[in-house]
Each structure stands twice: as C-alpha cells, then as structure tokens.
Amino acid sequence: MLSVQNLTVSYGMIRAVKDISFEVQEGEIVALIGANGAGKSSTINAISGILPYGGNIIYRGHDLHRMSPDKIVELGIVQVPEGRGIFGNLTVLENLRLATWQRKNKAEVAKDLERVFGIFPRLRERVKQLGGTLSGGEQQMLAVGRAIMTHGQLMLLDEPSMGLAPVLVQEIFDVLKEINQAGMTILLVEQNANMALHVAQHGFVLETGKIVITGTGPELIENTHVRDTYLGG
Amino acid sequence: MYVIQQLINILQLGSIYGLIALGYTMVYGIMRLINFAHGDLFMVAGFLSFILAAYFKFPFLPTLLICMVVVAMMGVLIERLAYKPLRKAPRVSVVITALGIGLFLENFVLLFYPYPQNVPTLIPRITWNIGGATISYLQVLIIGLALFLMLTLDLIVNHTMVGMAMRAISWNRVVVGLMGVPVDRVISITFALGTGLGAVAGVMYSQAFSVIDPYMGIVIGWQAFICAVIGGIGNIRGAILGAYILAAAQILVVMVMPSTYRDVVTFTLLLVFLAFRPYGILGKPAVEKV
Amino acid sequence: MPILQAKNVTHYFGGLCAVSDFNLSLEKGELVGIIGPNGAGKTTIFNLITGVYRASQGQSSIKLNDVELVGKAPNEITDLGVARTFQNIRLFKDLSVLDNVRIAFYSQANYSFWEAVSCLGRYSREEERIADLAMDLLATFNLEGVAEEVSKNLPYGLQRHLEIARAIATHPKLLLLDEPAAGMEPAEIDQLMEFIRWIREKFDLTILLVEHQMRLVMKICERIQVLDFGVTIAEGSPAQIQNNAKVLEAYLGTEGVR
Amino acid sequence: KSSAALTIPIGLNAELTGGLPVVGASCKNAALMAVKEVNDAGGLTVGGKQYQIKLFVEDNGYKADQSVAVQQKLITQDNVVAIVGPNASVMAVPASEIAESSKVLMISPWSTNPNTTIDSKTGQPKKYVFRACFIDTFQASVDAKFAMNKLGAKRVAILYDLGNDAFVGQSTFFKNTFTQLGGTITDVETYTTGDKDFSAQFTKIKASNPDLIFLPSMYNEAPVQIKQAHALGIKVPFLGTDGWSSQDLITLGGKDVEGCFFSAHYAPDIATPIAQKFIADYKTAYGAVPDDVAALCYDSFGLLFQALKTAGKVDRQAVRDALATIPNYQGVTGTMQFKEGSGDPIKSAVMLQIKNGKFVYYSTAEP
Amino acid sequence: MKTDEKSGVQSPISYLRDHRGATGNNKLIVWIVLIVGFALSFAIPQFNIVNGYIQTIIMYVGINIILTASLNIVNGYMGEFSLGHAGFMAIGAYVASLLTLHVFPSSSSFFFFPLAVIAGGLGAALVSLIVAIPSFKTRGDYLALITLAFTYIVKSVIENIAAIGGPRGIVGIDKLTTLPWVFFWTVLSVWIMRNFVYSNFGRGVLSLREDEVASRLMSVNTQQVKFLAFALSSFFAGVAGALFAHLLQYINPNVFDISKSVDVLLMVYLGGIGSIGGSILGATIYTVLLEVLRPLGMFRMVLMPLLLVFLMIYRPRGIMGLRELRWLVPGQELKIVKRWRRKKVVNDANPAS
C-alpha cells in the first residue's frame, strides 16, 4: 500500500533520516519505534508532505513527491501529529468538522461523528469547549477523533500515547485495533514500544535515522536489543 | 436636530472606518499579520475608481466590482510574492515587509498622480431632511454596506468551512494541511476577501469625499487599525464596533469641547479603556494553557 | 511542620470546576506523586501553587513554610522557594543553554540597575559568580558541554534535564515536576528515576510529581495522591494505590500497572 | 564651447515628495522655466561676463531634517551662490537657520511664517534670509478687513488645521483683527492634517449660525471641506487664504467652490505684461495656469538674477547685499522691495473670487 | 575551543557560537577606534575634512544609531512592537530645547547642554511609564496600539500648549549639537545599552521575549524588567530627540509624527532585531542609502521600500538577525566557559581550596 524507498530527510546540514526503506501492507498495523530524535516524526512528516525529502514515497501507485499535504490527504493518508496539533481557538466540534473538508457526503460525516463520540464520550461532553483548554488526554482523543473524521485509508499516528493516563493508553490502543479491524491501515510511531508491538503485525526500529531492526511484532518483542532499550527489561 | 445630525455624522465616519478595519481584522485574524499595506491598497482602490470613472466613464456598480476584483487580485499577488516567502520567518518580518509594500504603493502612485484627483460622482446626490438634519443616499449606502459586509463576513468566518479553516490556520498552519485543507488557497481567499473589502472602502470613500491623494491611505489606515484593535483585533464584529466607537468618541469630543482637544481626549480615553479591557471590546487574550 | 500545606484549594474555569477542595500536606524531603486521569486537574494544581492561576480566594489556602502563597505573583512565589517544570517544555528556545540557566538566577544577582549599565561596582564580580554557579549547575547535570548551544537544538531528553536544571537554579525548597518522563522510553525512564532521586539528595529538595508513567511513579514516590475531576479519590503508598479499586477503575485500568 | 562657459550654481530646495507634492512641482516647474529663459538668452551678464545658470534641484521630502540636509548639501557640496526655497514654513524655518549661519542667501518663495526671516533670539531680521511673499499677519488682517468691509460679515466662524503652523497663525491674526473691527467670532474649530471628515465641526459651526466661514486651508482640503459643509446645509460664503491658490482648487471643488473668496499673491486675469508673458509661457510649457507658488518662485529667481546683475560678481555676500537694496522690482506678483534691513518684501495682496471656474480679480489690498 | 562532546545535535545558527573565539585583543581595536573617532570628530569640523553636508549626515547617522539601538531594546530584545518612539523623541527634544532656551544661561552651554540632554532623556523616561504600565497587562498588537495612541497624544498635547509654541513649534534653538557631542552620546548610549543587554536585567528582557510565563516562574520580576526596558529605551529616544532639536534648531510637533517612528522601525528591522551591532549597521545603511539615492529624485522613494522588501525576503531577521558584532560583546561574556574550565582545573588540582 505504502512503499518508502531510500528516504532521506535533512534539516539544513543535519540529516535526520538516512536512506531508509520500508513498506506497509494494506490492513496492517505497522509500528515504528525508536528513541527521542531517532527520526520517527521526520519520516512521518515526509510522508504527509510537510517536509521536503530525498528518495521516493509511493502510495497505491501514486508518487507523493512534491505533493502538497492536502493532496496527500485526498489520496487517503491522514496523520495524527505529534503534540496533537489541536486548533486551540476552535471548539471540539469545529476541530472535528474541519477534518471533513474534503468529504461531500453529509450523512456519512454525521455517522462518523456519532462513531467518534461513541469511542470518546468525553468529547461529546465537551463539544462546545475550545480545543486549547482541553487537558492533554482530551486533546489526544480529539486528535484521533479528527483523523477518523478525515476518513482516510492509511493513518499515520505520531506517539498517540504520550502524556496519557494508563487507562486511556489502553483505550487508545483498543480503539486503534478497532479501527484497524474496520479496515484502516495504521503506521504507528511510538515510544511505548510495549503497547505498540503488541498490536502491530510488523515493526521497525529506528536509531539515529537508520532502520536497525525489522520484523514482525512478536519477533521484535523477543529481540534482546529491543527488550533492553525499548521494553524496559 | 443638531444631535441627530451629529449622530448621522458618527454613523458615516464609523462606517468608513469600519469598512477598512474589517480588512485589517480579517487578515490579522488568519495570518496574525497586521497588514500595514492595507491602507495603501485602499488608496489604490480609490485611484482605480477614479481612473475607471473619469477616463472610461464607468457607472458605479461596474466600477465597484472591477475595483474589488483588481485590488483583491493585487492583495493575493502581494501575499504570494512578498508574504509567502516569509511563512517561516518571525511575525514582525512580515509586518515590516507590509510597511515596505505600503510605502512602495504610496510612492508608486505618487509618480503618476502627484496631484490630488477629483473622483466623478457616480451616485446620485439625493438628500433627505429629517427634522433639520440631512442625510444623503450615499451615507445610507455606506452605512448599509458596512453593516451588510460585517454580517456577511461574520457569517463566512464563523459559520462556514472556509471560515473554520481560516481560524484554524491562524492557530497552526501546518496541521491544517493535514486535515486536507489546501492552505495556500485558503490564505489567498483570506487576502482576496480582506483587500476586496479595502477596495469597497476605497471606492465608497472616494465617493463620499471625492478628493483623493496618494497619502490618504496612511492617516485613515492608522485610524482603522486603531478601530480594529479597540474592537479586539481578529474579531469581525469588533472591528465595526470599534469603528463606531472611535468615530463616536472623535465626534462627541468635538461636540462638547473645543475641537483642539479632540485627539488628546480621544486617545487618552482609548488608553484608559485599554487599561480596563486590555484586549479590546470583543477580543480575548490568546488562550495559553500552561 | 509540613513544608507545603494546601487547604481547600478550589479553582473554576468559567463554570468548570477544575480543582475542588484539594488538600495536600508535604513534609520536608518527601517525594510525593499526584496521578489521575487526563483533565483531572493536576497541572491546574501546579499552576495554582506557582501563582500562574489565582486560587479562588477566601477559602483556598496554600502555605509554604507558613507563608501564604495565594495572591502572590509567580516570581514572588519562586523567590520563596517553589520551582517547577512544564508539561510541554517551555525553555527559552532561542537562547543558549547557559542563558536559560542564568535567567533563573535573576533574583539572586546582587547588583543594581546603575551598576549594570555602568559596568561598575558589584557588576563584574556578581556576573562572574552567577556565570560560575550556572556552569557548576550545568556541570552537575552533565550539560556543560552544550552550554553555548541554543536550547531548542538540544535533544528532547536533554531539554527535559535543562528544564530541571533551570528550575533548580532558582534555589527552590520545593520542586514541582509536571510529567518529566513524557516521551521517554523505558531505558531513559530508569535513568530519569535515578536522576530525580539524586537531585533530591543533592539539592535537599521536597518533590511533588505529576506523571502518567506508572513505571516511574510507583517506583520512586513515597506517597501518591489520586485525583479525578478535581477531587481526591485516593491517597496512600504506591502499593495501596495499585490495589485501590476506585483508582483501578478511574485511572490504571483493568490491566493495572505494567 | 561648453567647457569654456562660466556657470553660476543655484540651489532649489523643494518639497517634491511628501505631503505637498503640488507645491514642490509648481516650484520646480517655475524654477526650470526661469533658468531656461536666462540660459537660452545666452546667460546672465554679471560683471561683464556671460554666465550660464546651473540649477541644483533637491527634494526635502516635506521633512524638516531632510530640508536641513539638503540645505547643507547645496551650500557645502554643490557650492551654490544662493538658494531658492523651501516653500512650506516647517521646512523653511530650519533651512533658514542653516542659510543664516553659513552666510548664504536664501529666498523662500512661499513661506509666510514671520519666523522664517526673524531671528527669534534677538527679534532682529535674519541677514541672509528673504522671501518673495507677504507674511501671515498681513494676509490675515487683509482677510479680516475684507470680510467686514467688503462682504459685510458680522459673525464669522473659523475652521483650521491645528497641525499646520501657517494656518494656526492666520486664524489667530484673523480673529484678533476681526474682533478689533467689532465683529464676532461665533465658533473656532480645528482638525488635524490628513483628516477627511469635517462633518462634526461643520455641524457645530452651523449651529453657531455665522454669516461667513473663514477657512485657511490647502487647495486640496478646501474643496472637500466646502462640499461637506454644503452637504450639511451650510449656505454662507467661505473665505480662504493663499493656500487655496492652485488651479486644483477649482478642478477638485467644481461648483461647490463657486463664489468663494480668498487672498492671494497675484491675480492671473489682470496681470501686467510681465505676468501675462509668464502665464503664457508657463501654459505652453506645462499646460496649466501657474499658481501662486509658481509665480512666487519665478519672482524669487527674478529677484536673484537682478541681484546678481547688480552685484556685478558671483559672490555670496555681494549678491545678498545687492538683493537687500533692490529698488522696486517688477515681478509677476507685483512690485516689490525689501523693507529696510528686513527680508520681508513690501507688496500688496489681492482678493480673488472663483467665478465660472476661474480665479477672478476682485480687489487689491495695499500694505 | 570548540566543544563537541555531545553528538547528533548541531545548531544551524547559534548566536553565541558567532562570537566564540573572540579574544581580549578586540578590546584594543575598540579603544583605537574610539580614540581615533573622537579625535576625528573634533578634527573634521575644525579643518573641514569633509563638507558640512556630510558632517550633517554623519550626525544624523549618530542620532539614528541612538534611536535605533534604543528601540531595539523594546522591539528586538523584549519582542514588543512599539510604534511610539517618535513620541519619546519629541519629549526629549522639547524638554531639552526649553531648558537651553529659557532656563539655562546660554553662556556656558558646554556645561549646560549635556544637562539639558539628560533632562530630555529623563523626561522621556518618566513619560514612558504611561506605556510601561499598560504593558504589564497586555502585549503584542494591543501594546502596538497603545504606543501608537501615545504618539498621537504627545503630538496633540504639544499642539495644545501655546506656551511651548503649539503647532508653530520652537524656533531659534541654539545649534549646540556638534560632531564631538554626537560622537560622545552615540558611544555612551551604545555602551550603556550594551551593558544593560548583557546584564541580569537584559537577560530578563530576553526571557520576556521568549516566554513570559516561564520567565516569571523562573523568578524574573517581569514588571521591573518591563519598566526598566521601557525607561531605558525612552531615555535614549529622549536623548536623541534633544540632540536632534539642537541640530535642526527648530522643532514642531509635525517633526515627530508616525512616519518618524516608522523610519526608526525600519532601521531596527533592517539591521536585525536583538542586536546592537545590527542597529548600528541598520541606522547607518538606511541613513546613508537615503542620501546616496538622492539623485534618483522621486524614484528614490519607490526604490527604497522595494529594497527593504527584498532584504526582508532574503534575510527575514535583518542584516545581523539575532547575532552580535563580536567586539560589542563584553569580554567577560565570551570567556565564561573557558574561564570556568580553567578555574575547575585549578580547583581539581588543589581540592584543599
């Protein structure tokens, strides 16, 4: 579905991502794990068209090079950005509605809205509250909710569990599994490798801009290096 | 009659201020940019309407529409050429660029029209007499237009998808793209709307005061900026409210005391007002969660 | 005598009661954790203690060593000995690491405006003293190598360390840490744990900590207070909290701590 | 032959950009014309030698500090013998200080502020500063008398620009003279430079019920003001000052300014042969009737050339001395001669009326 | 002395890195420049080394440097957007001129002129409270409005006071501003502002620009810092105004309108925010360029803004952009890490001390 070939991302002189290649198959959850500054977000942002890059990214036969973010969304790639990226001056409802910019079918939008509120009842309570005043966890729910509203086929998630209460982390991962089963392909960037690798079919470990280990979820969980640094022994 | 006349005066002056202030607020609300070139685009619209009416003998409506379209296109062009390269730069760099663009427009027009020009009257001079006070068709038109545009804009910004996207852009431009919103296009629409409004103001102003000169954008532009901020910059209704308040203050001061004190008193009142409402009438401090 | 004593602290955002009748008592040298679901009001409590928000007056009382903090300006409270870090890192991004720390010495610089602008009197001596103190502090945090780096260019983990260093530069008695382990992987969290213990000893601190990483909370906190909807729902040792049914339901989830 | 030609450098310090571009442009036009005439005629004969005039035109941007810089530049870099300009008093006053301290002759065509030629420290006239126009006090008293005696006004209201020192002066002097003559000032209103809306002021003025409105303002402001007054139902006549004297007043004002009076430096329609030639030449060259500033600027050059001839040598001091004692110079704007030991000329003012889209001579006021 | 123990992170522009490696012998150069400059400032008018016009322009450059650097404190270092500098300049100009005209005897102006200039500065600093106090509550564009309103108020108040000339201004001010004085005041102002910026208070100002909430929580007394920054900035605006008045010999309220503020603003951002060196360059380039382009006549005013726009597009942070000229940074500041290391080596060698 998504094929990343020889991706390189640089910030001025610094190369954050160095020539990595990987693939995501339709219907999978793929985990991308790595320490702080490994280049995970850079990879994701390159796919979403926010960052210029070298190499090729092919999505369902479309070359994404030089495509603007909105065109990429149109193709069906949605991102839940790191730090959530909630629009603080918009209400919860407006945040959700904005994500449906490219959708014409009102009835489906309404259905998806109900679905989001079903998954996150807290959001329903807060529909009129400004996004900026939500707590961290509430914002994360909203961010995932927004991605659902965009109705893409491939969801890129950048550290969805950051700053969330344990119960919510569980919930979010449950939700991810659920939407995955409903047909969404997911590329998951996580620090919480434990959770991520348990839901993922495949995983990659990124260290200082390079993919160092590749494997299926269970394989990675068994890997000693992964156990030591990312799963906490 | 005296009081009624002054009230009409307030409405007319306030509406003129308001028409320009709307453009300021509009662009500010989205781009967080005080577009100091706005006053000068207003001036350009005035000259354009003069050229169309005096040389090509266009009637009012075509003149207004052409001015709106051309100036809106100029606004978009300026954004593309001068502001867009600065998307990643500090906010003030864009403000300074805007000041530069404004100065350029002034002096450029000055090259061709060093003399003030008389804009032909395009709107029938009908006046009505209400108990000794006079009000003209033009005044009614200006007041009506200001209120109409305010409501329309308010509708656009607060109740449409484009408006929502505009507000979202003001918060976080990058993430808006991830929602599938074509950011550059929305920004262009914003500038088109904002400067288009400035053009309406320019045309109406030229009709109301008939004499135009290349520097007219500065004085009235600064005043309109003040209105936009009093109302709470970025807030559409606030802009009109601020405009009427400034107009009322200026005229009331003249009414009750020697007009030499007008500026001192008006602006001191303004400072006192801001001491109590530091973010204007309808403005809110930027929500910042610590 | 407790070093920090908060009584009946209440705070509303418009109609929303973010914190209600919150009570807390910290003994000197303690390391206490506050946990609770997102939006429970934890950060708000930090903001109330440090004066960023003003607790509803009349009933609320927050005392540091018997000095009332409610109603004081944030910098006054900092001067009294409360320092904090932020949930979302708030370094002075465009300034150097050294400057970040030196700014926190603001009220410890002993020279006047006149001495500053004329380069006379205590100016040079004090500047040297502060610079050395700042460098010493950076060295203690192993940051001396990046002293002249612009802080926004530091790796995330180091930025967290720098935030703590900057807080300690204000010479606090009480340190408030808001999610210091956010975005860290387990190996890093273990290091951070050691680090927090170590600064507590080294700088003789009382620490109040908000965190969602149970790995950290359960291991280093001596006492935990659990908040939900602004109300304390449980209090006790990590072991007690881990088995508290209410907490399991509201916060930890059925799987408990992993 | 050009290399052998002797030249006399003369400076022009004008407000080509900024708030008063029309004044600057008229002044420059007249200056170029004056210089061209002389040069085309083979040059100026000074002390038996033929000189070409070399004109240095500088823009002061309608800013005081630039006016000073320009003045310095002309004097010290271009080594001019004398300077014409600046026109507006805000520029002319600081420039005059430079001229005075550098001992270089300066003639302001149009600065009517008394301070331009007076050393405010000593109260004595400046030695090197002259002007080609009458001063504000004279003009205002002419207007006041005219209002009272010719127009029969008893109750006058005043509107002026608080930010413009010339108009502030004219209003004050007008008020003094008019009340001394027994008239009543019903209302005094002000505005700030750049204002476009005067409705509040006129509404107030209307309520004070005057039978004439004294409106010392600029040619580009007066039409707007009068139109607004008419729109508010004010029907009394308006009386202006020399700020009005630009053809633009009529272009901009149209029917609204019809019938109004103002005091001016010269009357294009009853001009002397000298003036008629000037007007005709100016029209051919620039396609417009010369305004006051153009006429005064042309006269300033006329005075200067006359002084150069009289002096007999190209020397700053000599030229100055010659100018101070010029007898009855016949200029476009009338006969002039400088008061003993002063830079202010003795000359008359004219009252003009706007009739059928033209400035029409009405009466003359002798000093 | 590049310290690269850490790996992985490099900074694009580290403003401190730019003056890393600066050494003490810069001091010598600075002293030479100062002494030669001072000597020249006497010699130039004395022997007419350059003509009066160029002398005037040099003096404008000096005055503009003072104005630009002082506005940079508020707009660059503190990160506010003040539009009111002309207002403070006006106050300085009026106070000083009234003193030299009516109060101080004109005989010993050598002694009294500096007093008048200082008084002008103090007057402006005092009035700056009007702007400083609202700044406790609001910032950004609202403060921009307050400063703008302030300019209007100053102009209008002066126009309303007949005793100080009203709209007609003050004429006949003695020409006391001379090249040596301008040189002296420029050097002094730059030196004092430099000292301020590199002091505890200056760091406080910087922290306000970066993050006001964090800076209060890091014990910075933000009200004190704002107050000092505004006062210092306006003080030097007042000083510049005083010098300006005694150079022009004539002032009136129109001289200090918004366009004057805008001029200074342009110079600040041209040179670069948060950089005194930038202000010096910005003021010099802007002033000189305006004169150099004079022969272009009307086109000058079309060209200048275009140049500015291009500069902004290619160097959005101005010529210097947050960096500082090496010789303007106090030597002490440059040597912190080095000195500390040396000290540490010594201490480690004899732990007894």
Ligand SMILES: Nc1ncnc2c1ncn2[C@@H]1O[C@H](COP(=O)(O)OP(=O)(O)OP(=O)(O)O)[C@@H](O)[C@H]1O
């Ligand atoms: N805007 C930027 N300018 C310069 N360097 C950057 C920028 N953004 C990221 N970097 C650098 O690029 C590298 C990779 O960053 P990236 O954000 O992709 O890491 P990450 O794996 O997502 O880390 P984290 O877990 O902290 O989110 C880091 O060294 C970072 O310092």
Ligand SMILES: Nc1ncnc2c1ncn2[C@@H]1O[C@H](COP(=O)(O)OP(=O)(O)OP(=O)(O)O)[C@@H](O)[C@H]1O
């Ligand atoms: N400035 C504000 N205006 C309105 N509501 C606010 C504001 N700040 C916080 N809130 C609300 O108060 C509640 C408590 O917020 P707080 O930030 O204290 O939560 P928290 O416990 O720190 O959560 P998290 O663990 O997600 O950081 C939340 O519901 C939040 O939406």
Ligand SMILES: [Mg+2]
């Ligand atoms: Mg990341």
Ligand SMILES: [Mg+2]
């Ligand atoms: Mg929190």
